[in-house]
Amino acid sequence: MKPILPVAMLIPLLAAGCVPEPAPPEPTPPAEDSCGAGRYLGLVGQSGVTISIPADQAYRSYKTGDPVTMDYNPNRLNFEHDKTGKLVRVSCG
Incomplete structure (x- = not known):
């Protein structure tokens, strides 16, 4: 009877691994x-x-x-990319 107890305790843990991850939130x-x-x-x-980007728009693009x-410039666009080149953030400043 003792071997059944550890297996019974693992079933909820195994079932928890089957739950899909929630989708990432939409950027706001x-x-x-x-x-x-x-x-x-x-x-x-x-x-x-x-x-x-419009010619008169201040911007910077960086990894x-x-x-x-x-320095903070509220009218400047910031484009942040990860090391693979994927755009990860767009912000002002």
Whole structure:
């Protein structure tokens, strides 16, 4: 009877592994979208995207972990990519 007890305790743990992961939350525009970042949120999660930006729009594109200046410009678009080139974040600043 003792061997049945450990197996019975494993069944709930095994069943818990069958539950699918919830979908990641949809990106939401920043509270204050002074640079128009909301227009580009649909590109988050895509790799190798070509982004058309108006000529008078200040922007910067960098990889996660790259050094960037800490100056805040509410009208500047920031495009953050991971090491594989996937767009992971669009923000103002």
